Amino acid sequence: MPAAILARLILLEARRSGLPWLVAGGLAAALGLAAFLSQVALTEGRALQLALLAALLRAGAVFLVAAQVAASTMRELNDKGLELALSFPLARSTQYLGRLAGFFTLGALLAAAFAAPLLLFAPPAAVAQWGLSLACELALVAAAALFFAMSLASPVPALAATAALYLLARSMSAMQAIASGPLAEHSLAHELARHAIDGVALIVPSLDRVTRSEWLLYGAPDGRSYALGVGGLLVYAALLAAAGIFDFQRRTA
């Protein structure tokens, strides 16, 4: 199955490029920093350690996946590996989805590795929900990074675009709350800005509703809101994959 071979190559490249060492280093750094800060806390030391660890691991996992996808795609473009792959008797969609499947698997492995240490501080059910949500979030990030790396064909703009989309998606609800807050002035310009923000919110995923450290601290969310949040990630990852394949079909080489 050609797509599975491509996915396996992606995982092999990640292993050989030293990603497991980066994951181990990231875990050690996050655990160390969270433990240090919890020592300074006068109360809620364990809660601080857990909240900070979850936030750091989430950000670290997202960075590692985005950087790995962008670097791997750039290497393939620069080494003319993509040109070679396009000469194979394989559908372009199969090639794109094979790569994406490899990055999805990489994200799932990273999510499992980063969720494991949280079992020391939080109930297993909450950690499992957090980990599954992180895996879906990483799938979205991988799809975004692959789309931008393929279409922008340069590592820095690809990473910047992925980071911008990610940060915007995580702060969209707060921006909407500020725009529609009681202190906001009622003028035409403000109304236009508010509608513009609402419009942008429709085309970005709501990443502030998923992989929340609150689930680990105060208990898992209700099934409906969890399913809506995680389902939204998968829908957006599918949209990015479709956009990526669309762009890839038009590629000359």
Added chain:
Amino acid sequence: MTRDERPLRAVPPAMWIALAATLAAQIGWRSLQGPAGAGAADLPPPPSAQALRLASFGEPPALARLAMLYLQAFDYGGANLTPYRRLDYARLIGWLDAILELDPRSEYPLFAAARIYAEVPDEARSRLMLEFIYRQFFVDPDRRWPWLAHAALLAKHRLKDLPLARRYAAAIDRHTHAASVPLWAKQMEIFILEDMNELQAARILLGGLLESGAIRDPAEARFLRQRLEELERRRR
């Protein structure tokens, strides 16, 4: 993940010297600067809860606790004998308000308000903080009563303001409804009116809090025991 490289002896001696000299310069420069200490006057105006929420990027519990550590660092290592005494309390309360709005279930802001900021030997500042605790109590009485109970003791023994202490005690009685709130807390008003000294009252409060399971954090229990020992030393 390997790369071809030449042996270390291939590096010219001048480069070794340059590397060592720049490293020594960096260490020397930093050691001259010393650690930066945050003073009381440096506490910036509080951000709005919405701004904090925006800056949290969807991680309000983590940012709320980090913000508490940030606040805790202000004036703690200052030149004054009593930490936090010179802080601008209006700003401080603004910060605590914003942090509580960011994560209303965090106990840290009210713990710091009751056990640290309200205990400064400055009546005006102490009163400001006690009123903050009283105001915040009504947001979630069944969870926030321990801090108001401590505020009642401070009002009676530190400020010598019995009506204020009774007001706080009466609020606990009237507004707490959960089964987890112990009877002694609901009868705080009688407890306030009894002729006991601060140490006896603090012992009962701490013992009751530990027994009811309201204090779960080992660092918090340790901190409160230290406070009790300090009180015992002062009364000797």
